[in-house]
Every structure is written in C-alpha cells, then in structure tokens.
Amino acid sequence: MTQINVRVDGASYVDDVEPRTLLVHYLREQLGKVGTVVGCDTSNCGACTVHLDGESVKSCTVLAVQADGSEVTTIEGIADGATLHPMQKAFHEQHGLQCGYCTPGMIMASIDLLKNNPNPSEHEIREGIEGNLCRCTGYVNIVRAVQQAAGEMSSTTTGAQA
Amino acid sequence: MIPAAFAYARPTTVDEALSAIAAGGEDVKIMAGGQSLIPVMRLRLAAPETVVDLTKVTELRGVREDGDSLVIGSMTTHSDILRDPLIARYGKLIAEATETVADPAVRHRGTFGGALAHADPAGDLPAVALALDAEFVIAGPGGARRSVPAAAFFVDYLTTALEDGELLVEIRVPKLGEGWGVRYEKFNRVAQAWSIVAVAAAVRREGSTIAEARIGLTNMGSTPLRATAVEQALVGADVSLETVTAAAAQAAEGTEPSSDLNAQADYRQHLARVLTGRAVRAAAGL
Ligand SMILES: Cc1cc2nc3c(=O)[nH]c(=O)nc-3n(C[C@H](O)[C@H](O)[C@H](O)COP(=O)(O)OP(=O)(O)OC[C@H]3O[C@@H](n4cnc5c(N)ncnc54)[C@H](O)[C@@H]3O)c2cc1C
Ligand code: FES
Ligand code: FES
Numbered sequence: 060m061t062q063i064n065v066r067v068d069g070a071s072y073v074d075d076v077e078p079r080t081l082l083v084h085y086l087r088e089q090l091g092k093v094g095t096v097v098g099c100d101t102s103n104c105g106a107c108t109v110h111l112d113g114e115s116v117k118s119c120t121v122l123a124v125q126a127d128g129s130e131v132t133t134i135e136g137i138a139d140g141a142t143l144h145p146m147q148k149a150f151h152e153q154h155g156l157q158c159g160y161c162t163p164g165m166i167m168a169s170i171d172l173l174k175n176n177p178n179p180s181e182h183e184i185r186e187g188i189e190g191n192l193c194r195c196t197g198y199v200n201i202v203r204a205v206q207q208a209a210g211e212m213s214s215t216t217t218g219a220q221a
Numbered sequence: 222m223i224p225a226a227f228a229y230a231r232p233t234t235v236d237e238a239l240s241a242i243a244a245g246g247e248d249v250k251i252m253a254g255g256q257s258l259i260p261v262m263r264l265r266l267a268a269p270e271t272v273v274d275l276t277k278v279t280e281l282r283g284v285r286e287d288g289d290s291l292v293i294g295s296m297t298t299h300s301d302i303l304r305d306p307l308i309a310r311y312g313k314l315i316a317e318a319t320e321t322v323a324d325p326a327v328r329h330r331g332t333f334g335g336a337l338a339h340a341d342p343a344g345d346l347p348a349v350a351l352a353l354d355a356e357f358v359i360a361g362p363g364g365a366r367r368s369v370p371a372a373a374f375f376v377d378y379l380t381t382a383l384e385d386g387e388l389l390v391e392i393r394v395p396k397l398g399e400g401w402g403v404r405y406e407k408f409n410r411v412a413q414a415w416s417i418v419a420v421a422a423a424v425r426r427e428g429s430t431i432a433e434a435r436i437g438l439t440n441m442g443s444t445p446l447r448a449t450a451v452e453q454a455l456v457g458a459d460v461s462l463e464t465v466t467a468a469a470a471q472a473a474e475g476t477e478p479s480s481d482l483n484a485q486a487d488y489r490q491h492l493a494r495v496l497t498g499r500a501v502r503a504a505a506g507l
Contacts, residue, residue: 061229077226078226078227078228078229078272079223079224079225079226079227079262080223081223081224081259081263084223100222100263100264101260102256102259102260102327103413105324105326108326111329114300114329115325115326115329116326116329116330117326117327119259119263120255120256120259120260120327120330121255121259121330122229122255122259122274124229124231124274125255125274125276127231168325168326171325171326172325187325189324189325189412189413190323190324190325190326190327190412190413191324192412
C-alpha cells in the first residue's frame with residue numbers, strides 16, 4: 060500500500076492504495092464517485108475522462124498513486140450547488156445525450172477544450188472530443204451543446220471582465 | 222481489467238531513477254506517461270515486478286536549445302510539445318506529427334520519450350526522429366551517458382537500442398529554421414487511430430532548387446524507415462510537380478510493410494507513394 064494525498068472535487072483525502080489501482084477505480088470504489096464511468100478496456104472511449112490538475116485525462120489510464128499531490132475534478136464536482144455547469148446545461152438543452160453513458164467524459168473533455176480554445180469551430184470541436192466515443196447520438200447534438208456552452212461561457216467571462 | 226500487482230518507485234531525479242531501476246529485480250518497467258504501458262498492463266500483456274514512474278523527475282521535462290540543436294527531455298508531454306515556443310519555431314515537423322497522435326487527453330500524459338522508447342512502427346514520432354537524424358541520449362547504471370543515432374536506435378518491432386538498466390534522458394534534433402518546409406501526412410480512417418501509413422517530409426529550398434530533403438516513413442516495416450531513394454532523387458532537382466512526382470514514385474523501394482486488418486502490404490506501398498508526393502509537395506511549397 061502507498062499513501063496518497065489528493066483533492067477531489069474540492070475535498071481533501073488521505074488514503075492508502077495499492078500501486079496498481081487505477082484512478083477511475085479509486086474514484087468509484089474508494090470515494091464512491093460513481094459519476095465517472097468505465098466504458099472500455101483499451102483507453103479509447105473516454106467515458107472515464109476527469110481533470111487532473113486542470114487537464115483532461117483518461118482516468119482508466121492513470122494510476123491512483125500518480126494523482127498524489129494533485130487536484131482531481133470529476134463530473135460530480137462541476138455544478139455550483141443545484142446550478143448546473145453551463146456545459147451540463149447545454150448537453151441537457153441540446154439533447155446531447157441518449158443513453159448518457161458517454162456524457163460524463165464528453166462534458167469533461169468539452170470543458171477542457173473550451174479552456175484552451177473558447178470559440179472553437181465545428182471542426183475544432185470534433186477534433187477536441189475525438190478521444191470520446193458516443194454510440195448513440197451521432198455527435199450532432201453534442202457539437203451543438205458545446206457550441207451553446209461556448210457562447211454562454213465566453214459571454215459570462217466578458218461580462219465579468221467588463 | 223486491473224494490472225497485476227507490482228512494486229512502485231517514484232524517483233525525483235535521474236540518479237534516483239537509475240538506482241530504482243537497478244534495485245527493481247528481474248523485470249523492471251520504466252513508466253513515462255503510461256499511455257501505452259498502462260493499457261498493456263491492464264490487459265496483463267505486461268506484468269512487471271517493479272514499475273519506476275518518471276512523472277516526478279522534473280529535470281527530464283522541457284525543451285531547450287543548444288547551438289544548432291533542440292534538446293527535448295524524454296518526459297516532455299505531447300501537449301508540452303504543442304505549446305512550446307522553440308518547437309513552434311524550429312520543430313514544426315515534430316509539432317505536425319504530434320498533433321495527430323491520439324487525442325487531447327492521451328496527449329496530456331503521453332510523452333515524446335515514451336513514444337520513441339515504445340518504438341511502435343505505427344507510432345508517429347519515430348519516423349520524424351529518424352528523418353531528423355535525432356541523437357538519443359541514454360543514461361545507464363551508475364549514471365554513465367551514451368548517445369545513439371536514430372538510425373541505430375530503432376532495432377526492430379517494439380525494440381530499441383535501450384538495454385536493461387538504461388533510461389532515455391533526452392533527444393537532440395537539428396533546428397530546422399529559415400528555408401525549411403515540412404509536412405507530416407498521416408493516413409488513418411477513424412478518430413484517435415494509429416497511422417496505417419504516414420510520411421514525414423522536410424525540404425530545404427535554395428531558390429528554385431531542392432538543396433536538402435529528409436523523408437521518414439511510418440508503418441512501412443518493423444521499424445521507421447528513410448525513403449532514401451526519394452531523398453536522392455530530390456536533392457539538386459528543380460522544384461516542380463514533375464520532379465516531385467517522379468521522386469515520390471520511389472517511396473516504397475526497399476520497404477516491407479505488413480498486411481493486417483487495416484491494409485494489405487501492396488496497398489501500404491501505394492499509400493507510401495501517394496503520401497510522399499503530397500508531403501513533399503506541401504513541404505516544398507508547391
Ligand atoms: C487511445 C490511444 C491512441 C493512441 N494513438 C496514437 C497515435 O495515433 N500515434 C502515436 O504515435 N501514438 C499513439 N498512442 C500512444 C501514445 O503516443 C503514447 O503516448 C506513447 O506511445 C507512449 O508514451 P508514454 O509516455 O505514455 O509511455 P509509456 O506508456 O509510459 O511507456 C511506453 C514504453 O516506453 C518505455 N519508456 C518510456 N519512457 C522511457 C524512458 N525515458 N527510458 C526508457 N524507456 C522508457 C516504457 O518502459 C514502455 O515500455 C495512442 C495511445 C492511446 C492510449
Ligand atoms: S474507460 Fe474507456 S477510455 Fe477509460
Ligand atoms: S449517449 Fe449513449 S453513448 Fe453517448
């Protein structure tokens with residue numbers, strides 16, 4: 060067992076983990092953060108995407124011990140109380156999901172995309188979420204959701220700066 | 222699935238890493254970004270006794286210049302490369318190939334050195350390193366360093382000149398500045414997929430003549446390859462569609478690509494010719 064110190068969705072944890080524990084299993088099984096899901100065995104699907112120190116990662120392809128000293132944000136940590144994050148709201152309003160399995164990862168990848176590129180073109184959105192597979196929607200409404208969130212998030216930032 | 226149990230070391234310096242590797246027993250694996258290693262450990266295709274994780278060895282991360290060379294630390298991530306001002310200026314071929322690697326989340330963790338040490342013939346960076354005549358700086362037990370040229374680094378499928386107990390420290394590539402044009406042409410069919418075939422081209426023009434040409438081939442054999450016949454046909458030639466097309470027709474010479482679910486060998490050879498033509502035309506500004 061190795062001791063790790065992590066902040067997850069704003070709370071601090073000190074835990075003993077086996078070095079082979081994947082970050083996604085630590086989040087789900089030790090912390091009960093089951094909002095982050097596992098969709099594949101090949102690091103392709105992106106359903107498990109979380110932010111590690113502010114950058115998107117596939118949490119099935121990171122060891123929990125590697126998150127020691129870091130800040131993790133999951134889909135469970137992005138809403139502000141009962142108010143959805145603009146990206147969550149946009150997926151809801153644009154019907155950016157059907158079964159919803161890919162959605163936690165899609166949303167985390169999309170937030171990461173807008174952090175680096177607040178006004179992406181449709182092509183840039185498709186490239187930015189290329190690590191996330193959706194077997195239901197055909198992506199069209201997902202792209203619309205990201206466009207809506209981009210519009211709302213950039214207008215709130217401009218508003219805040221003004 | 223979950224990897225088999227292993228002992229875990231998390232050194233913070235190259236010296237500590239070398240000691241941890243030496244002390245790790247029979248089957249030690251170095252972990253860089255883990256983006257190739259964790260998937261194979263999860264599938265239990267690898268079950269090392271000890272994993273030496275380089276994530277906290279900060280001295281291995283970053284890009285610096287040294288005279289006419291760029292020196293890239295092995296732990297520099299793919300996303301670091303894409304943000305780096307020296308790479309943007311002198312390493313555009315590396316940046317173009319890196320952009321095509323996997324997806325943003327994998328690029329946040331995967332590293333330049335890890336991708337080269339992994340030596341997957343379908344990997345995008347080995348052919349670029351070979352085309353650039355990169356030098357691989359390797360540290361061995363006790364800290365001794367040696368340097369291996371790219372032509373000798375890639376030995377076979379997933380096999381490099383790295384010996385047990387050794388660690389890839391940094392990669393030196395020549396700066397390609399003024400006068401050079403570059404292009405990485407990658408052919409694949411779906412998002413975040415590996416190359417079926419890809420071609421890395423760097424061309425230096427002097428007026429209307431090609432003065433230098435460097436061309437690397439991805440996935441045209443068990444290691445990355447240089448398209449030597451094309452390079453020789455281009456050097457000294459006029460920059461014209463005819464000369465480039467005639468040169469590119471030789472791109473598959475001496476290659477032995479595999480046949481698999483994605484493509485038959487003869488189709489890969491066809492792709493190599495087509496993609497070389499496209500890459501060289503773009504690099505030469507045609
Ligand atoms: C979904 C997915 C898609 C991908 N698509 C592509 C693609 O299109 N093109 C592409 O090129 N790559 C692709 N990759 C692989 C990616 O580029 C990886 O980043 C890379 O292959 C390995 O880098 P890493 O830093 O993660 O190395 P690791 O996985 O940590 O290590 C890989 C190997 O190299 C050895 N190693 C690592 N660092 C050192 C060192 N410093 N010294 C000695 N040995 C070392 C390790 O022991 C291991 O054997 C993909 C990966 C995934 C998960
Ligand atoms: S579970 Fe599919 S990429 Fe992590
Ligand atoms: S909504 Fe079902 S996989 Fe995306």
